[in-house]
Amino acid sequence: MLRRLLRDFQGDVLAIPGRFIAFIFFLLLFLVPLITQEPYTLRILIFSNIFVIFAVSWDFLSGYTGQVNFGHALFFGVAAYTAAMLNKYLGLQPWATIPIGALVAVLAGVLTCIPALRLRGPYLSLVTLAFPLILLGIIKAFPDVTGGEHGITGLTRLSDSRITDYYISVIVMTVSVFIMWKLTDARSGLVRTGIILHAIREDEIAARATGINTIRYKVLAFAVGGFFAGIAGAFYAHFMRIAGPSTLDLMLSFQAVIWSVFGGIVSIYGAVVGVYFLYPLLEILRVIPEFRFLILGAIVILILLFMPEGVAVWIRDKIERQCPRCKLANVALRRTCRACGASLY
Amino acid sequence: MIQAFIIQALMAGGVYALLAVGFSLIFGVARMINLAHTAFFMLAAYGMFYWSYQFGLGPIPSIILTIVVVTLVGVLSYRLFVNRVREHLVAVLLITIALAMVFQEFMLLAFGAHFRESPTLISGFWEIFGVRVTYQQLLSLGIVLIVLICVWALLSRTKLGIAIRATAQDAEIANLMGINVSTILLITMGVATALAAVAGIVVAPLWVVHPYMWMPPLVMIMAIVVLGGLGSIKGSFIGAFIIGLVETLVVFLVPAGAFLKLAFALLAMVIVLVVRPEGLYGVVFEEERL
Secondary structure: OHHHHHHHHHHHHHOOHHHHHHHHHHHHHHHHHHHOOOHHHHHHHHHHHHHHHHHHHHHHHHHHHOOOOOOOHHHHHHHHHHHHHHHHHHOOOHHHHHHHHHHHHHHHHHHHHHHHOOOOOHHHHHHHHHHHHHHHHHHHHOHHHHOOOOOEEOOOOOOOOHHHHHHHHHHHHHHHHHHHHHHOOOOOOOOOHHHHHHHHHHOHHHHHHOOOOHHHHHHHHHHHHHHHHHHHHHHHHHHHOEEOHHHHOHHHHHHHHHHHHHHOOOOOHHHHHHHHHHHHHHHHHHHOHHHHHHHHHHHHHHHHHHOOOOHHHHHHHHHEEEOOOOOOEEEOOOOEOOOOOOEOO | OHHHHHHHHHHHHHHHHHHHHHHHHHHHHHOOOOOOHHHHHHHHHHHHHHHHHHOOOOHHHHHHHHHHHHHHHHHHHHHHHHHHHOOOHHHHHHHHHHHHHHHHHHHHHHHOOOOEOOOOOOOOEEEEOOEEEEHHHHHHHHHHHHHHHHHHHHHHHOHHHHHHHHHHHOHHHHHHOOOOHHHHHHHHHHHHHHHHHHHHHHHOOOOOEOOOOOHHHHHHHHHHHHHHOOOOHHHHHHHHHHHHHHHHHHHHHOOOHHHHHHHHHHHHHHHHHHHOOOOOOOOOOOOOOO
16 A cells, blocks of 8 residues: 555656646645744735635636636635624634535535526626626625625634644645646546546537536536635635625636636646745735736736746646657656657657 | 706716727627726826826817827737737736736826826806706717717728628638738727727716726626627617616615615626527627637
8 A cells, every 4th residue: 555655656746847846845835834933924825825725716617617707706705704604693613614604605606507507608707707796786785794895803713823824724725726636637547527527628519429417517617616715715714804895806806817827727736836926926026015016917918928828837848748659747858758668759 | 866867877878888889899809808998998087187187288189199099008008918819718818907907007106096087178067957967977978979979880881890890790701801800900909999098088077087997897898798799889889878777776776876786787787698698689609610
């Protein structure tokens, strides 16, 4: 058992530079509190972890099924408000409110499907964009229950110390990203969803012709995407100790798209790279507050013009090369495939 | 009461119609959702404020200068940034929202986050049954209607308009018929931006001018174009007045209506989409050829 795990590790992680870098990166994330315990740094990293879950869930829903969701903040906000209300009015603790919030977000995702699955392309994007804004209007119209502009404040802390918060966020993030990565892995032997989602994106009619109930898988994508976005939202509410209108904001929906596309759409790790690059950058740019969003916008435009497939995918293509015969990933330096010996050029 | 209501609804509908027709034109011809569209509207409002208030030009030169500058900015930004990634839906969305953000930040840097108001072009008001209707409102409404009629004439009566509509129907066949599609795209972008600029100019003396003013109308015009059918000019024109009416009704009648106007407009859009997915005047596009 242990030996097999070691062999898999050698073959599937060490041999592929992209995965090796990802492994080192996650390892480093666990070691950060040993290096620095500065609350501000940890705070930025916790936010990055939360938004990684959010952005990756967008990539899972929109990248993999090709249904560009423009209102991903709906799930984030629904879960944040649910968790906040349960905590504030019923006194439930975070370990209960976060999963319940995520489940309510799943419900929101399935409800979104009712109009969304009848539409495609830009119509779908526009109709999904509408939902969080409708909810936002309702929330602002009933300030007695929802707190209106100020939101629901004074929620229970996640834990007593920031380091515990940090570890919870890292573990939740790692597990969530791993689950979504596995669900979308087209070559996985365990779950079929990966290859089916790829098929739906490439050609929905062909997928349906091969007997795949595409509607069911689209609903599944909405449910899973909603679930993880909901976890991120409820987590955010408890970490910030406030659930305000900003969790349903149009900008938050756009940000999920910006992060994912920046790193590389349809790749899961692209969204991770996007958040860990852009979110801390935005925080560092606070030293020159007037130029913050100007620089961010300029970076996004330049990246899209020169690396339209995203940074992470661009880098991956530089350091990895796929074997033309057995489709196995190889280090770009090798001349022959490590498994079948075919020439890589 | 009722007169103020009608003027308000017509005004909102007219401004939305100007914006939505441009948005719809771009979508129809280039098949792209231009999220920076209302950013040009914001730029034009600031342009009007700058030329007429801070620079002290007369109304006519400042209007012309604003339209020319904003249209140039629009065409240039299309040519330099959007054109290259036109094929990818998500990349276009992202690059246009980034452009809008960049414009917003530039305006923040140049003018600060203050709420500005541009001076009215003509003063005075007209009392109808005890309700004051300023001449500025009537002038704005008149400009909106004239510009919309001009656009309609351009699209239906001129050779250029026929070329634009042909490109919107089927770009490949239009190309085969000897229409230079990329030039038409540029011209369409210019026309649409000029329309947004006119909307901005009309609105500058009436609404508050601030760097974030592009966000609410952007969502509104999305609701409108979907309501009318994406890519349909007639649909977006009618949709704009419907949404303008709904918005004004909600603000006038429902308590806390100012918060709910967006929600109601979007709800109308969702209902239309569920009942009739192609919109009021749906345009059926040719399937992409493989």
